[in-house]
Amino acid sequence: MSNITRWNPVSEFEDLMNRYNRMFGLTRNGDRDSKDVFSRSDWAPAVDIKETAEAFTIDAELPGMSRDDVKVTVHDGVLTIEGERKHEEESGDKKHHRVERFYGSFMRRFTLPENVDENSVKASFKDGLLTLTLQKAEPKEPKAIQVDVQ
Template sequence: MSNLTRWNPVSDFEEMMDRYNRFFGLSRSQGAGESKDLFRRSDWAPAVDIKESKDGFTIDAELPGMTRDDVKVTVHDGVLTIEGERKQEEETKDKKHHRIERFYGSFLRRFTLPDNVDEGSVKASFKNGVLSLELKKSEPREPKAIEVKVE
């Protein structure tokens, strides 16, 4: 069985322009001509795996070529945020790039946490380009009843 991929020169050109604009800190306007595909290949965001056990959740994010100093993890109001930047190596005069497929630049991933997660329990570790976050479960918060007086 043969796998064929149809070449789309317009898509390649858009990807090249996105990389150029990101490299110089420019952003493309979200006009009518913008691609409607929300998961375009040129959008840089690390892939994650989210696993649940009886005691908590584990989030593993792939961040090859990065260090723990390149990544920031925060939890605020039930939202876990992973953000960082992968910097492109300096170009030298004696090298000519034939193809660049790795993604560079800033990224931001946000996850809404379930009510049964203890926000203060988040532990992070970084090994071999994988950021691992452990979140412990807590007892779900019971709704608080407020007595209303009618006058």
């Protein structure tokens, strides 16, 4: 009688991701090995971007973080959200069996549409959700310039 092994596509995918991470010098918890191959964020928070007639709203999921861990800047039409989620301190009596959450630094950048007032950005942070509100500006009308011909 032969043994039948049940195929598990999830474990195949996890194996593939682990090999990929090892190839690029990454471990599963987002820490880097000493052979830093790329300079990139360790993870990126998920965002929702919504638009109303008056404003754009960006919601970024930052579970386990406080507002002091996050920095939001606007410069030359680019909105940047950056920060770091720190891994909890290791203790001698605790053994990790699985670490699936990502830790480390992150950066997300968004090019703002021309109809956004860069000076109107408002931010709030509650229950691990960063909400940014960007008011729309009145569209700039083209300005006609009179040319004198001599």
